Amino acid sequence: MDTSAMTKQELKEYKKQLKREEAIRKIKSQEKTPFLMRLRYKYLTMYFAKKVLWSLFRFVLLVGISYIVLFPYISKVASSFMSKEDFTNVKVLLIAMNPTLDTYEAIISDNKYFEALFNSTILSLLCAISQTLICAIVGYGFAKFKFRFKKLLFVCVILTMIVPHETIQLSLFMKFRYFDIWGIYGGIQHLIENLGAIFSHPEGVSAGYEVLENAFVDVGVSDPGFFKVLFSHPTTVHSMGNMLNSYWPFAILSLTGLAIKNGLFIYIMRQYFNGVPDELEEAAYVDGAGTIKTFGKIILPMALPMMVTIFMFSFSWQWSDTFYTSLFFTNQKTAILLPNIVNIPSSLDTDFVAKETYEAAIRNTCGIMILIPLVVIYMFAQRTLIEGVERSGITG
Amino acid sequence: MKNEIAIDAKNTAPKTKVSRKEKRRSRSLDVQKSRMGWLFVAPFLIGFLLIYLPMIVESIRFSFGEISIQPGGGYVLLDAGWSNYSYALSTDPQFTTTLIGSLTDLAFDVPAIVIFSLFMAVLLNQKMRGRAIFRAIFFIPVIVSTGIIESIDNANITAQNMEQMAGGGGSDLEGANSGAQILSVMDLTSLFRGMQIGAGIVEYVVSLVNNVYNIVNKSGVQMLIFLAGLQSISPAIYESCHIDGASSWETFWKITFPMISPMILVNTIYTVIDSFTSQSNRMMAYLNTLNESSSLKNADVITTAMSWMYFLVVILVLAIVAGVFSAYVFYQRKDV
Numbered sequence: 001m002d003t004s005a006m007t008k009q010e011l012k013e014y015k016k017q018l019k020r021e022e023a024i025r026k027i028k029s030q031e032k033t034p035f036l037m038r039l040r041y042k043y044l045t046m047y048f049a050k051k052v053l054w055s056l057f058r059f060v061l062l063v064g065i066s067y068i069v070l071f072p073y074i075s076k077v078a079s080s081f082m083s084k085e086d087f088t089n090v091k092v093l094l095i096a097m098n099p100t101l102d103t104y105e106a107i108i109s110d111n112k113y114f115e116a117l118f119n120s121t122i123l124s125l126l127c128a129i130s131q132t133l134i135c136a137i138v139g140y141g142f143a144k145f146k147f148r149f150k151k152l153l154f155v156c157v158i159l160t161m162i163v164p165h166e167t168i169q170l171s172l173f174m175k176f177r178y179f180d181i182w183g184i185y186g187g188i189q190h191l192i193e194n195l196g197a198i199f200s201h202p203e204g205v206s207a208g209y210e211v212l213e214n215a216f217v218d219v220g221v222s223d224p225g226f227f228k229v230l231f232s233h234p235t236t237v238h239s240m241g242n243m244l245n246s247y248w249p250f251a252i253l254s255l256t257g258l259a260i261k262n263g264l265f266i267y268i269m270r271q272y273f274n275g276v277p278d279e280l281e282e283a284a285y286v287d288g289a290g291t292i293k294t295f296g297k298i299i300l301p302m303a304l305p306m307m308v309t310i311f312m313f314s315f316s317w318q319w320s321d322t323f324y325t326s327l328f329f330t331n332q333k334t335a336i337l338l339p340n341i342v343n344i345p346s347s348l349d350t351d352f353v354a355k356e357t358y359e360a361a362i363r364n365t366c367g368i369m370i371l372i373p374l375v376v377i378y379m380f381a382q383r384t385l386i387e388g389v390e391r392s393g394i395t396g
Numbered sequence: 397m398k399n400e401i402a403i404d405a406k407n408t409a410p411k412t413k414v415s416r417k418e419k420r421r422s423r424s425l426d427v428q429k430s431r432m433g434w435l436f437v438a439p440f441l442i443g444f445l446l447i448y449l450p451m452i453v454e455s456i457r458f459s460f461g462e463i464s465i466q467p468g469g470g471y472v473l474l475d476a477g478w479s480n481y482s483y484a485l486s487t488d489p490q491f492t493t494t495l496i497g498s499l500t501d502l503a504f505d506v507p508a509i510v511i512f513s514l515f516m517a518v519l520l521n522q523k524m525r526g527r528a529i530f531r532a533i534f535f536i537p538v539i540v541s542t543g544i545i546e547s548i549d550n551a552n553i554t555a556q557n558m559e560q561m562a563g564g565g566g567s568d569l570e571g572a573n574s575g576a577q578i579l580s581v582m583d584l585t586s587l588f589r590g591m592q593i594g595a596g597i598v599e600y601v602v603s604l605v606n607n608v609y610n611i612v613n614k615s616g617v618q619m620l621i622f623l624a625g626l627q628s629i630s631p632a633i634y635e636s637c638h639i640d641g642a643s644s645w646e647t648f649w650k651i652t653f654p655m656i657s658p659m660i661l662v663n664t665i666y667t668v669i670d671s672f673t674s675q676s677n678r679m680m681a682y683l684n685t686l687n688e689s690s691s692l693k694n695a696d697v698i699t700t701a702m703s704w705m706y707f708l709v710v711i712l713v714l715a716i717v718a719g720v721f722s723a724y725v726f727y728q729r730k731d732v
Contacts, residue, residue: 058519065516066533068612073540134439141436145429153437156444162710163452164673164680167703169687170696171455175447256443264666266440291432312539320544339544342551360552367548371540378539382532386620 073368080104080365087354087361102348103365110345112336113369120319120338121373123247128315130254131262132307138257139269140295144281154270161263165323173327176243176252249328250318260317260324265310272306273299308384316374342366459701462694480694480701490682491702495709498678502713505611506667508604510660513615517622518652538616546676614671618663625659626652654726661721668717672710679706 033041042048075094080103082096089097107113142154243249253259257266276299284294300307322339329337344362352358378385434441459481462474484491520531604611629652637647671677683699 055524058522058524062519062530065612066530068609069533069536072609073536138437138440141433141438145433145436146426147430147433150433153441153444156448157440160444160448162669162673162707162714164703164707164710167700167707168451168455169703170458170700171451174454174458175451252447253443255439256447257440258443258448291429295436316539320540322544322547339547342544342548356555360555363548363551367545370544374539375536378536379532382535383528386531386535386623 076361076364076368079361080368082361084352084358087358088352103362104369106345106348107341107362107366107369110347111341111343111366113341116336116338116341117373119336123250123337124315124318126247127250127254127259127318128311130251131257131259131265131314132311134255134257135262135265135269135310136300136303136307137295139266140273140299142266142270143273143276144278157257157263157266159263160258161261161267169327172249173244176249176328179243179248243328245329245331250324253324260314260321262314265314268310269303269306272303276302305384308381312378312381312385315377319374320370338370341370455700456704458697459704462697476697480698481705483698484702484705488698488702494679494682495706498672499709499713501678502668502671504600504603505607505614505671506664508607508611509615509618509667509671510663512611513618513663514622514656514660516615517619517626518648520619521623521626534612534619535616537613538620546674550676550681610676614667614674617670618667621663621666622656622659625656629655657725658727661718661725664717664721665714668710668714672706 078094078096081099081101082092083098083100083102085098086092086096091097138157142150142157243252250259254262257263280298281294284298285291289297319338325337325339329340342363343366344359348362457473460476460478462476516534520527520534633651633655634647637651642650672679674680683703686695686699686702689695
């Protein structure tokens with residue numbers, strides 16, 4: 001054929017090429033290990049076994065702990081659908097045999113659920129929004145500015161975190177029952193009263209003095225001097241008004257960063273702003289923005305994930321708070337809030353064998369109904385919440 | 397500083413005009429900035445000075461006094477000296493025991509919570525399928541298990557206890573909240589007996605397992621703080637460790653642990669504060685019952701005095717914890 005027609009040179013080259021091709025084929029075939037072999041190399045190693053075992057172990061552990069977290073809620077939800085017969089039935093553990101919605105209906109109608117829901121929503125929203133803003137502002141102030149007494153002031157923030165509620169419970173109550181600022185209003189009132197007593201008395205100043213003296217002896221101060229009378233610290237406290245049973249205490253505490261765990265929020269915000277590079281603000285300043293404009297237009301939008309976190313915390317803690325609500329809302333008729341709905345509805349007859357269990361289930365149902373809105377919000381916000389905290393870069 | 401400026405002005409008369417002007421301008425910028433700082437912290441400052449500080453002062457005064465509400469409005473504070481304090485310490489049957497009890501609770505709970513939350517944070521920080529779901533589940537207690545739910549649980553437990561005291565049989569459903577139903581205590585105890593380690597440790601572990609629900613519930617925020625800390629460790633460090641052939645065990649102890657140690661301090665302090673101020677705390681519960689019971693005269697001022705003593709103990713514990721821990725904390729950047 002062609003080969004014969006080729007010259008010797010060409011033939012040599014042709015053979016070379018054949019050889020080369022064969023060599024390549026050989027190498028290729030060597031490289032291609034059989035499928036089973038490859039599987040063995042990939043999956044039958046210590047490394048892979050370790051990885052699988054570890055992830056299996058991890059998965060089981062996580063599922064187990066998730067179970068611990070979720071089980072109380074599952075059991076509460078399950079028992080909320082049970083009817084009266086189910087509580088006496090031994091066979092029923094979690095899933096009701098005669099599921100009813102009686103408990104829910106009774107709570108909604110008897111315990112004024114929707115009214116409480118409405119009130120609580122407004123209160124928690126107002127508190128959460130104002131707290132988020134205020135804590136962001138204060139945190140920014142602590143993070144980015146240098147001024148005297150900054151450290152001392154920050155110690156004060158920590159102090160508000162450390163002091164237990166109970167310690168100031170009484171003075172919180174007294175503060176808003178007889179609201180006053182440093183006793184100034186009361187002092188003025190006292191002064192006016194004293195002067196009024198002195199000058200309005202028909203027999204003149206000296207008689208007025210006597211009246212006052214008697215008054216003070218009554219209170220327990222003996223022989224006060226004239227000036228002491230005028231300027232003494234009042235033993236009877238006058239006040240600007242009773243703020244209980246209104247939203248005022250919450251508004252005042254929220255707007256001054258003193259409400260539930262606001263010290264923690266300020267701390268978190270400060271840590272977050274500490275991590276924001278100064279160059280960002282400097283660029284804004286160079287472009288002619290003032291401090292407040294920079295804060296409003298650049299810093300706040302950037303801190304949004306963090307603020308969502310704070311918002312979630314303050315909203316949910318305010319939502320389920322019992323301490324402040326029971327302290328400030330002494331009269332449930334004026335404003336019924338969610339914590340107040342936890343009691344046994346009168347339309348449900350609980351007086352039978354499994355009374356305790358049934359009542360506990362009713363209380364738990366109340367709890368579930370309080371939590372439902374929170375859980376819905378949490379589902380939407382949880383990603384932002386967790387990412388926000390992760391990004392905060394909280395350091396010691 | 398002032399001397400220097402004065403000397404400067406004497407020596408080089410023409411030059412100083414410019415430099416002084418510059419100095420003044422720069423100083424005024426500083427002043428301006430510090431003023432803005434005051435403006436930003438003003439809400440807290442005002443609140444602290446006008447609301448909080450008077451409350452603290454008043455609370456201290458209350459603890460030394462006796463309140464009587466006047467019929468015409470207002471109240472009178474009578475001086476009672478140290479009587480409230482001496483009542484709490486010597487007359488009240490339960491105060492000191494409750495105080496010691498809550499301290500021992502603390503000593504047991506805090507290490508457990510911190511270690512558990514660190515462990516969980518490390519676990520949740522790894523890349524795996526379903527991580528988002530697990531995270532979402534673990535942070536449910538942060539949002540949900542506060543205030544009202546806690547008090548409902550407490551109410552249920554009290555009701556159940558009363559029932560049992562009255563002789564009625566408790567039901568299984570209530571036990572769902574305690575860890576006893578989740579893990580059988582008896583098995584665990586016998587397991588540890590078999591291992592022949594000290595009885596104290598066995599008891600501690602068993603009590604932890606019984607409390608596992610509480611511990612998980614209380615470690616939500618701590619987990620978040622640890623997660624934030626873990627995220628802030630640069631992955632480059634782990635990479636170089638891996639290349640150098642360190643196992644993950646070594647990496648944890650040599651890299652993760654020191655880098656996270658400031659967070660351990662923060663979390664320990666946070667846990668101490670949190671469990672001291674939470675309503676499920678033994679002391680807080682006792683104070684609440686005292687406040688609500690009508691048998692004790694002047695319960696309000698006495699509880700205030702008690703909680704002040706309690707607060708002092710808290711501060712003492714915090715100072716000791718912070719002092720001991722900060723000696724071992726590693727800071728990557730010394731300036732922070």
